Amino acid sequence: xxxxxxxxxxxxxxxxxxxxxxxxxxxxxxxxxxxxxxxxxxxxxxxxxxxxxxxxxxxxxxxxxxxxxxxxxxxxxxxxxxxxxxxxxxxxxxxxxxxxxxxxxxxxxxxxxxxxxxxxxxxxxxxxxxxxxxxxxxxxxxxxxxxxxxxxxxxxxxxxxxxxxxxxxxxxxxxxxxxxxxxxxxxxxxxxxxxxxxxxxxxxxxxxxxxxxxxxxxxxxxxxxxxxxxxxxxxxxxxxxxxxxxxxxxxxxxxxxxxxxxxxxxxxxxxxxxxxxxxx
Numbered sequence: 001x002x003x004x005x006x007x008x009x010x011x012x013x014x015x016x017x018x019x020x021x022x023x024x025x026x027x028x029x030x031x032x033x034x035x036x037x038x039x040x041x042x043x044x045x046x047x048x049x050x051x052x053x054x055x056x057x058x059x060x061x062x063x064x065x066x067x068x069x070x071x072x073x074x075x076x077x078x079x080x081x082x083x084x085x086x087x088x089x090x091x092x093x094x095x096x097x098x099x100x101x102x103x104x105x106x107x108x109x110x111x112x113x114x115x116x117x118x119x120x121x122x123x124x125x126x127x128x129x130x131x132x133x134x135x136x137x138x139x140x141x142x143x144x145x146x147x148x149x150x151x152x153x154x155x156x157x158x159x160x161x162x163x164x165x166x167x168x169x170x171x172x173x174x175x176x177x178x179x180x181x182x183x184x185x186x187x188x189x190x191x192x193x194x195x196x197x198x199x200x201x202x203x204x205x206x207x208x209x210x211x212x213x214x215x216x217x218x219x220x221x222x223x224x225x226x227x228x229x230x231x232x233x234x235x236x237x238x239x240x241x242x243x244x245x246x247x248x249x250x251x252x253x254x255x256x257x258x259x260x261x262x263x264x265x266x267x268x269x270x271x272x273x274x275x276x277x278x279x280x
Contacts, residue, residue, distance in 0.1 A: 032275075034060060034275050049088065059272050065222075070108070085122030101258070104129070105130065105131070106130050106146075127162065127222065130150070147189045151190045154193035165197045195219060198212060201228070222259055225263075227239060237261065238275075248278070
């Protein structure tokens, strides 16, 4: 290759690299990118959304999970309601991040599904997740009825080209009428329409995500990660009682596509560092 041709091809390569969006460059830097949930940093993003995205990227994160601002306006996301979704996406991408998922309250999905889908498309998401059902009567039948209704919502979400997820809290890991609520919900949800987002905080109740990934292969899409000591104190990922190597190995069988660290702000940096080190 002569000198002129080398210089020309190098220049073309540099231009091509510069044309790659920053958030894709960041994702390519790791074999297994790490995500974070915005809820724990909602006070920060209310004051400076763009700055917070850059702060989290600086800690080693490559993507984020939003909470739908109109539905979470009274929970710390009110400052984002009047910001165009495309502008939110631009700020996320400018920080070197991308946003594949968002939490939508069940009432928003039931009453404003079209607007929720529009928001998801505007941010370039692939997943819409709801954090629990509204069950007036605390019965297994009530949870199953809510799950069956959610299946119908998931059909519409799928038609819009998006995946549907269900996020658990500790309440689903309680016994009711001789059955674990979480198992009853899993039975009632259509696995071809609704995938699960497993929250590891239930390790405090003795439930390990690895067990569920093995028991229900392919039923999961993502997870919320937090780690805890035996006396239920939150610590950075890798410093608690969860066996993370086993978790991620089983997660492949469970169907995990991505995961979001959800912890106190002080635990975010160490958690990202540990996960990157563990997964390579």
